Amino acid sequence: MSLGTSHRLPRISGLQFGTVVTAGYMAMGIFYFPRQLVSAAGRDGIWAFWLEGLVTFVLMRFIFMMNHLVPNETLGEFAPKIISKPVAFVLGIYTVTYHLALAVVAAVLFGFVLSDIFLPDTPGWAITGALVLTATYIASLGISSLARTLQAGYLPMVFLTLLTLILAMSMIRHPLLLEPPSNIRMIPILQGAYREYFLFIGFEVSVTLYPFIRNDQRVRGEHFAYLGLALTIFTGTIMYEATMASFGPSLIPILRWPIVSLMRILTISGFFVSKWGLLVVVLWTNAVVAFVAIRLWCLAHDLAALLHWHSRYSYPTLLMTGAVSVFIFALWIPNAKIADYITQNFVVPFGIAYLLSVSVIVTIVAHFRKPTLRRLRQKTETKPPTPG
Amino acid sequence: MMRHKFRRFGWKLAMLCTLGLPLTGCWDNRPVDYRALVFTLGLSASSKPHELSMLFQFPTPPAMASYAKGSASNTSQSPVADIKGHGKSVAQCFDVAQAQVSRDLYLGQIQLIAVSTHLSSSLLFRALDSLERTGTFDKTPFMFATPQSVQSVVSVKTNQDAFPSLYYVNLFSCGHCQTESLGIRFWQFAADALTPGVDPYLPEVLVNKKSQKMMVSQEALYRHFTYVGSLNPQETMAFSLLKGVAHKVNIYLPHLQATLRAIHGSTHLSVRERRGQVYATFHLNLMTTLEGIGTQTETAAQLAHLSKLSSTVLAHWCLGVLEKTQKLDVDPFGIGRKLDWRYPQEFKRFKHWHNEYPKVHMTVSVKTRINKMGDIK
Structure with a gap:
């Protein structure tokens, strides 16, 4: 049975889209946060973080503009018809590699955090394996179930994290550090924003996800994605302030997982669980599983578009292929230092290049190929143009 | 169709069973x-x-x-x-x-x-x-x-x-x-x-x-x-006043045979640099309780005098501690840190803060308020 693109039924709501897009980033960089910001920019790190948020907002707008070109098809499906097949093939390979790399890095990082703090004697393959297997199971249920699972698990986790961070304010030793410094130094801020940008890399899941939103919910979906970004920046700001004002700008650069260290020192008397922060770190498993599940889902869909394989066997087969690849590549990374090196030297530059180039190139080429684009839209839309 | 459903169910069951294996926690399972x-x-x-x-x-x-049981342990053994x-x-x-x-x-x-x-x-x-x-x-x-x-x-x-x-x-x-x-x-x-x-x-x-x-x-x-x-213990009391972590500091003033206890309060450190000279000022806002006085009952004038006297004595204690830290060339108060965070360019001019700290001009301003006097009028 062929599942042609024009017959695809949009299945998720605007809120679910916003949740999936938001869950598609943050999880990978949360554990390092705000080390790279503070290492490069010192106390100016908060400006670098806000700059990252602003850049992400602009890039998100670009990506949505690209989604508006052919709203009923994924980038992998409509790109060959606009930017030529060879270029689209290269783009498809890039996209697939990109999703794979992000899933591997997230799985590895979380494996190292768990192994370092909670399960020192458990082998890395067991932790990564459990994580990838859970993510595969969630992704295997389809985007609708994935989105519902995220709504049930992700939003309460974000709320709990926020509550914990507010409680963490009680540990602040240096209230002076809460003030954003007034002597702004542009070069360190740009360096910090660049090095920490892997916090936001991953929001472009919409290039694959957009056609799955219900037609009447697309504009709302975009608004929810922006709202998710605002919530992320707000949470990140509180995280940054709590960490900075507790540890100071000299200790943060030498901590491997500053935010985890902050959560570990948080002891709240009067609760049944005294090490409340550690409980929250464990709950972040949700975020990482969600992140990996989203990557696997995207990976399977983009591979299907790349291989032009549309059957009922394509999604489960490609999903399993992606999961096994993530697991195998994750085993190749021996320690957190190598993961850090890969993140800084490959994931960040290639991720930023992808985000900057794809939407701009596709939108510009589409501008000069308006008749093709119009035909494509008419062919893929069963109804008049969708809003958004 | 049914076969397909059974196959899917079988796959999911296998996946969940496999997931159970690494989640058992056998590797880190150490009974207490x-x-x-x-x-x-x-x-x-x-x-x-x-x-x-x-x-x-x-x-x-x-x-x-x-x-764990809440009972007393055998006292003969450590x-x-x-x-x-x-x-x-x-x-x-x-x-x-x-x-x-x-x-x-x-x-x-x-x-x-x-x-x-x-x-x-x-x-x-x-x-x-x-x-x-x-x-x-x-x-x-x-x-x-x-x-x-x-x-x-x-x-x-x-x-x-x-x-x-x-x-x-x-x-x-x-x-x-x-x-x-x-x-x-x-x-x-x-x-x-x-x-x-x-x-x-x-x-x-x-x-x-x-x-x-x-x-x-x-x-x-x-x-x-x-x-x-x-x-020493008295210097530690002054140190805690300067750090704003004092709770039960007390002082005896022989002149009036008065004792002030539970001295505590907040501290504000301000630091500035002018022409290469660093000035640090500690503002201490303290509250205390009158424990006793030679005249048994106190007058408003006596209380004002006690406040002033205790402020002066405590300021001397604090200055003594600051001088000692300058002699030892250690800055536990974070005067350099405050200068760095407030005026980073000025702080960078000092190559070694430890050479600079002994030269810092220290000022201590203490305001003691007697806000509790007990039941004796």
Whole structure:
């Protein structure tokens, strides 16, 4: 049975889209946060973080503009018809590699955090394996179930994290550090924003996800994605302030997982669980599983578009292929230092290049190929143009 | 269709069963009976040069069982076991200690770290750095310094708590219970030791050899990781006033035969730099309770006089402590740090803050308000 693109039924709501897009980033960089910001920019790190948020907002707008070109098809499906097949093939390979790399890095990082703090004697393959297997199971249920699972698990986790961070304010030793410094130094801020940008890399899941939103919910979906970004920046700001004002700008650069260290020192008397922060770190498993599940889902869909394989066997087969690849590549990374090196030297530059180039190139080429684009839209839309 | 559904169900079942295997936690499953939970770590210099001596103190199984039940332990036996290890690193010390213990020596429950003031800065740095890297170690134990034998200080018997470590943890974690809130956690010490413009300090514990009672009323000052000297109890009171962590400081004014107690309040440090000279001003807003006065009843004029007099005396105490720290060339108040965070360009001009700190112009402004006078009018 062929599942042609024009017959695809949009299945998720605007809120679910916003949740999936938001869950598609943050999880990978949360554990390092705000080390790279503070290492490069010192106390100016908060400006670098806000700059990252602003850049992400602009890039998100670009990506949505690209989604508006052919709203009923994924980038992998409509790109060959606009930017030529060879270029689209290269783009498809890039996209697939990109999703794979992000899933591997997230799985590895979380494996190292768990192994370092909670399960020192458990082998890395067991932790990564459990994580990838859970993510595969969630992704295997389809985007609708994935989105519902995220709504049930992700939003309460974000709320709990926020509550914990507010409680963490009680540990602040240096209230002076809460003030954003007034002597702004542009070069360190740009360096910090660049090095920490892997916090936001991953929001472009919409290039694959957009056609799955219900037609009447697309504009709302975009608004929810922006709202998710605002919530992320707000949470990140509180995280940054709590960490900075507790540890100071000299200790943060030498901590491997500053935010985890902050959560570990948080002891709240009067609760049944005294090490409340550690409980929250464990709950972040949700975020990482969600992140990996989203990557696997995207990976399977983009591979299907790349291989032009549309059957009922394509999604489960490609999903399993992606999961096994993530697991195998994750085993190749021996320690957190190598993961850090890969993140800084490959994931960040290639991720930023992808985000900057794809939407701009596709939108510009589409501008000069308006008749093709119009035909494509008419062919893929069963109804008049969708809003958004 | 049915076959397809069965196949999907089979796949999911297999997936869940496989997931169950790594989630069993077998690898890290250590029943508490197989673990020696180290509550206290002692760091001191070994008799061999450049070697560290570590003390691993953990509760004995009978004492732990009694504590869990809430009953009194057998007083004839020590409730804790002390194991010593020597070596060039924490790992070597640990291995020597582990060889003497039948159970898994576990560092994930450390509550207290006792540091000998005789320990060299390089060994202290190496030990703390290794602990910082230990994943199960959570950076929240309290630290204290002692010039006496670490083992004698951490093993002293107390009838107030089941274990000596609990005594110290209760003492340090309850800030308002103490005269001065002296508790310093591991991460706080590490942050101060690594931050330019501030020096770390630790509460100093002394044990009276005759009475075997602990005394925690002094402060040990460090320059980075080097111990440089201690403040006596009165200096420690002034120090706590300057840091804003005093709770039960008292002062006797012989002129009026008056006692003021529970002196506490807030401190604000302002730092500025002008033409290469750094000025630091401490503003202390203190509140106190009148405990007694020679005339038994007080007048408003007497209270005003007492406030002024006590402010002057406390300001002198504080200036004395500041002078002492300048002589020792340690900045536990973070004057340099404040200058760095407020005026980073100006701070950068000073190549070595430790050369600059003794030259800082200090001002202390104390305002004491007697806000409680008890039931005698």
